[in-house]
Amino acid sequence: MSSKQKTVFVCQSCGFKSLKWLGRCPDCGEFSSLAEEVVAAAANAKSAAVMFPTDTTAVQISKISCQKEFRLNTGIGELNRVLGGGIVAGAATLIGGDPGIGKSTLLLQMSASLPDKKEPILYISGEESALQIKIRSERLGIDRKNIFVLTETTLENIINEIKRITPMIFIIDSIQTIFTLDLGSTAGTVSQIRECASRLIYIAKATGIPVIFIGHITKGGEIAGPKILEHMVDTVLYFEGDKGHPYRILRAVKNRFGSTNEIGVFEMCERGLLDVKNPSELFLSQRPINTPGSVVVSSLEGTRPLLIELQALVTKSNYGMPRRTTIGVDHGRVALLVAVLEKKLGMHLMDQDVFLNAAGGVKVDEPAVDLGIVACIASSFLNKPVAPNMIILGEVGLTGEVRGIRSVEERISEAAKMGFEKCIIPKQSKLRAKFKKMITVIPVQSINEMFELLFA
Ligand SMILES: Nc1ncnc2c1ncn2[C@@H]1O[C@H](COP(=O)(O)OP(=O)(O)OP(=O)(O)O)[C@@H](O)[C@H]1O
């Protein structure tokens, strides 16, 4: 690096700047996160603004024209659901996820399923060659003339192509591979990500062309690069899933144009991602019947109740410290419920290892599954199965009381749809007559009462 070039040390985790190198970022506390970057020449910094000029005068809100159909239908039902009904004009969306989870697949499939078959779609890839994308599209059975692929990492060239093609939507795969010539730093650094994303978002807002960024995630599971990236975009989605399972869950963590509670469920197969219309069926498909330690609960994801099987295994511990291992369920919550079981039911779990798993690689973090957790731990401990046609709903308090939960009716109608005949619910939960007819409802007030019902 020439001595004339002005450089600055930038924290790769939070974007903090320092004139000299520091071992620890004073702003976010991260160790060894400062990297030397050349200060922007700022010569072309306005290039995007010159190419896509916008009106800079303030306007009355009532005078802003708004088309009625302002959401772009992606053609993928589950994706639409997570986005809140489709992509809003000029919106910037960020999709993060583990390597190989299917981010590129999802967006390539989306490009092919957009209802408009004429308007160009620009897929910009900095990670894969055009040939590799072609091979994927052959596997997915995609053959659309309006999908344009650009394998490019230089921001300036990308902007030129956006201007030339004027697509209906453009996709950046991934934002960490794009760099602008105005900055001396390499692609993937905080300044590059921030600068490139801000210019592309500017174009999206100025032209109304939506942009979708793919983002890598760090070991900790957050989107790599500055946290500010998540503030800059309108929608942040995480694509999750367990490597050992074909199910993938798309979750909104930020959405300026929709609810963040909704999830989309997909199944990954050779032909790509398939919408899962009935996730409960999928999650319950391999459930063992009449086996101790297996209980079905309902977790509400957005407006959609999912039926999930919880499995517990309680075995004699060989160590002084019994283990409490959980997959897909909050560890602290399970430890708490084990303590309640000990105290209120006198169940001796101090010398027992407790393993708990939400089957199918899903995550449940809702208090409404507490009672189900208690039931499946007790069932495994006592080696007595819970009736297979039973579903268990309710939150458990520290004194062993069963507390009311939200949306009991929705959960019950989902359970009835899936063929369940009995349902344990909190006594407080009120049901309309229609729902009482669907299923045999058993209200309980405490875990002791449930225990009597299930195992006496
Ligand atoms: N022939 C196949 N049959 C079934 N699944 C496949 C097949 N080929 C690829 N896949 C699935 O597609 C996934 C890769 O998808 P994709 O490349 O879209 O992921 P990505 O999230 O973009 O990854 P990266 O972060 O590396 O870009 C694989 O992990 C695998 O699950």
Ligand SMILES: [Mg+2]
């Ligand atoms: Mg990819």
